[in-house]
Amino acid sequence: MKRTLILTLAVCALLASAIFAFADIPRPKSTPVQGKTILYSGLTVTSDPKGYEARLQISQGTLKHLQEAAANSGDGGSMVQRVMHSSTRTIMAGTFMFLAISFAGIWFARSAERRNNKAIAAVFLVAIVFGLATVIVRANAGPPGYIRWQTLPQSLLDGKETAGGVQIELVPGDDNMKLIIPLRKTKGPGEE
Amino acid sequence: MERAEKINIGVWREPRVGTRTHVNARAFAAILIGSACVSAALATWLPLQVSIVSVFLFAGPHNWFEARYFLTRLPARFGRSRNFFMVAFSGIGLLTLAYILLPALYYANIWSGANWPNAIAGWNTLMILWIGALVLMRGRQKANRDWFWVLPVAFALCALNWLAPELFSLAIVYVHPLVALWFLDRHLRRTKPEWLKTYRRCLAVLPLLLAGILWQLSRTPSLADDNGLFWRITQHAGADLLPNISSHLLVSTHLFLEMLHYGVWIAALPLIGATGAIWRVKSIPIASHSRGFPKLIGVFLICGLVAVAALWFGFSANYTLTRDVYFAVAMAHVLAEAPFLLRMI
Numbered sequence: 001m002k003r004t005l006i007l008t009l010a011v012c013a014l015l016a017s018a019i020f021a022f023a024d025i026p027r028p029k030s031t032p033v034q035g036k037t038i039l040y041s042g043l044t045v046t047s048d049p050k051g052y053e054a055r056l057q058i059s060q061g062t063l064k065h066l067q068e069a070a071a072n073s074g075d076g077g078s079m080v081q082r083v084m085h086s087s088t089r090t091i092m093a094g095t096f097m098f099l100a101i102s103f104a105g106i107w108f109a110r111s112a113e114r115r116n117n118k119a120i121a122a123v124f125l126v127a128i129v130f131g132l133a134t135v136i137v138r139a140n141a142g143p144p145g146y147i148r149w150q151t152l153p154q155s156l157l158d159g160k161e162t163a164g165g166v167q168i169e170l171v172p173g174d175d176n177m178k179l180i181i182p183l184r185k186t187k188g189p190g191e192e
Numbered sequence: 193m194e195r196a197e198k199i200n201i202g203v204w205r206e207p208r209v210g211t212r213t214h215v216n217a218r219a220f221a222a223i224l225i226g227s228a229c230v231s232a233a234l235a236t237w238l239p240l241q242v243s244i245v246s247v248f249l250f251a252g253p254h255n256w257f258e259a260r261y262f263l264t265r266l267p268a269r270f271g272r273s274r275n276f277f278m279v280a281f282s283g284i285g286l287l288t289l290a291y292i293l294l295p296a297l298y299y300a301n302i303w304s305g306a307n308w309p310n311a312i313a314g315w316n317t318l319m320i321l322w323i324g325a326l327v328l329m330r331g332r333q334k335a336n337r338d339w340f341w342v343l344p345v346a347f348a349l350c351a352l353n354w355l356a357p358e359l360f361s362l363a364i365v366y367v368h369p370l371v372a373l374w375f376l377d378r379h380l381r382r383t384k385p386e387w388l389k390t391y392r393r394c395l396a397v398l399p400l401l402l403a404g405i406l407w408q409l410s411r412t413p414s415l416a417d418d419n420g421l422f423w424r425i426t427q428h429a430g431a432d433l434l435p436n437i438s439s440h441l442l443v444s445t446h447l448f449l450e451m452l453h454y455g456v457w458i459a460a461l462p463l464i465g466a467t468g469a470i471w472r473v474k475s476i477p478i479a480s481h482s483r484g485f486p487k488l489i490g491v492f493l494i495c496g497l498v499a500v501a502a503l504w505f506g507f508s509a510n511y512t513l514t515r516d517v518y519f520a521v522a523m524a525h526v527l528a529e530a531p532f533l534l535r536m537i
Contacts (some may be wrong), residue, residue, distance in 0.1 A: 042414070061418055088310055091353035092317075100347035105342045114194045145436075165435060 024106040034168050043166035045181075056177065066168060146182035153183070217390045222392045224460070231451035236408055239443040240415060243425050246447070248507045250454040250498035251518055257457045257523050259496055260470065261375075262532050263489060268481035273535075275308045276329045280531035288524040289314055294438040295520060311359035316364075317350050323530050330534045354435055362430040364526070366446060369453035371529050373398075376456050378536040398452075405448060409441040421512045428519070 041062055048055075058066070148164030155162040220229050224259040234242045253391065270290045285378035294311055297303035333337030343365035353360040380388045412430065417423040417439065426432075462470065479489040506514035 040432070059418065061420075061423065089313060089354045089357070092313065096317075096347045096351035096354060100344045100351060102344075103347060104344035107344060108381045110340060111338065145322075 007062050011094040039066055039168040041065070041166055042163060042167060042177075045152060045156070046161040047159055069168070070170065146184060149181050149183055152181060195245070196528070215511050217387045220463075221390045221394050222393070223463075225397055227455050227459070228394075228397060228401055228452065230456070231407060232448050235444045235448040236405055239440060240422055240425055243443060243447045243450075244421070244511065246454065247515060247518075248452055248504070248511070250458060251522070252503035254454045254457040255522065256493075256496045256500050257462065257470075258525055258528075260476075260493060261457070261461060262528060263476050263478060263492075265532050265535060266476075266478050268455045268477045268484050272333065276326065276333070276531070279322070279325060279329065283319075284524055284527045284531075287315070287319055287322065287527055290318070291523045292520050295516075304393055312361055313354050315362050316353045316357060319527070320346050320349050320353065326531055326534055330537070331485070358433050362433055364378065365428065365430070366449060368526050368529075369449035371533065372453045372456035375533060375536070376460055378533070380464065381459065382536075387464075402447070405444055406441065408446055409438060412438050412440045414439040415443060419513070422513065424512065431482060 145165045149162065152162045212477065252363065267273065294303075294315070324342050327339055327342040331337050349360075377388070377395075377497040380391050415422065415426055417431070418428040426443055429439065429442035430437075431442055434442065447462070474484055474492045476489055478484050479486040503514065503518065506517070
């Protein structure tokens with residue numbers, strides 16, 4: 001009972017120390033207002049030699065998704081951005097990581113007497129495999145979105161379609177719509 | 193108490209002559225591999241169409257077979273497992289209710305859907321902790337087993353869940369069909385151990401088929417989700433969360449796993465006599481026991497059949513709406529698998 005009480009107090013003290021750790025976080029830098037990504041969709045760019053005006057065609061389904069996304073854009077941003085900027089989720093994840101490591105330590109200490117070397121080796125092996133898998137998966141991640149747009153200038157000249165992903169952003173103000181294509185400068189033959 | 197435990201053991205005896213299968217291990221392996229290959233081919237070839245047809249045909253019946261199987265595994269008297277089952281059934285009920293309430297509140301305009309990821313993360317956390325509690329309770333019933341390690345694992349999963357709740361939920365969608373294969377493994381181990389080796393060798397084909405699907409579809413264009421139903425199917429497979437992966441690959445992979453899931457519950461387990469003759473209520477311990485509830489179980493199973501028929505009718509009348517309702521309510525059977533699988537470990 002006494003040991004449990006001490007253990008509980010120690011855990012509480014550690015959790016309380018998080019407040020002081022949080023106080024040491026530097027003030028975030030102020031950044032200019034950026035558009036919030038509310039929807040990821042696809043875009044096809046094509047030319048029309050007979051047309052007089054540029055046209056933007058949106059399917060009814062996409063428009064509906066766009067309206068829904070705009071309505072629910074209270075916590076906008078991409079998934080990664082949301083994770084980065086969601087303090088609640090970061091705190092919860094951190095707390096559970098802390099609990100996981102703490103209880104893993106208790107389990108390790110508890111099983112010290114009847115420790116099974118094979119089991120420990122298996123745990124380390126799994127950890128190594130996961131680590132390697134993470135590296136491999138990151139290495140094999142799909143090509144970045146801009147790759148699909150590299151052929152756009154030539155396709156426009158040839159009158160062909162170019163399709164790729166597009167993030168739809170909401171920006172403040174009432175300016176015209178703007179399409180930003182991620183084109184990278186490619187070096188021509190003989191250029192350095 | 194001992195008596196109650198013995199009743200449960202009786203369920204695992206060799207199937208009676210009437211239900212005994214005449215299939216040998218090789219034929220069983222051939223059926224398994226053949227079915228898996230056909231499923232993979234269909235899922236790759238016509239993912240959206242086969243998904244619609246398979247959900248229409250098998251979603252209801254597989255739930256009925258699963259419910260019947262769980263009834264067969266339910267002891268007539270809980271004995272020292274009373275607390276385990278109390279926690280199990282409370283968790284199934286409350287978690288399912290919460291899972292249905294989230295979209296219901298949203299569609300009823302009571303909740304704006306703000307902080308949806310946090311709500312999902314909270315639900316996932318409760319589910320993980322519930323399963324963790326069940327594992328610990330089950331571990332206490334087994335001598336010489338220390339399952340304390342489940343706590344750090346559960347907390348680590350909770351942490352991952354809070355980092356990416358939507359991806360964690362998607363992982364559940366993909367992992368759930370595989371649980372059926374685990375059930376089959378445990379059942380074969382007890383009823384047909386001579387088939388177990390063959391079965392586990394057959395499982396080695398699964399990653400090969402998944403790798404084949406991945407290789408075949410990784411560069412294919414995404415499926416045209418230009419109507420509400422197709423969009424729902426691609427979203428269910430994670431097309432929104434994984435935009436850089438072809439939705440054709442995602443839907444095919446998920447459909448392939450789902451078809452295996454349906455196959456195990458509707459074909460494989462009945463084939464090896466796991467559920468007994470499906471029309472015989474007396475093969476269920478809780479019905480056949482002297483202090484059991486044969487009428488209640490009979491009515492429950494008939495109501496289940498009516499629900500299956502109602503589901504078919506719903507799919508015929510409004511497929512999209514019925515699909516949405518089904519996948520919300522079907523969370524109950526996903527959750528129910530946890531305690532019954534633990535009882536078999």
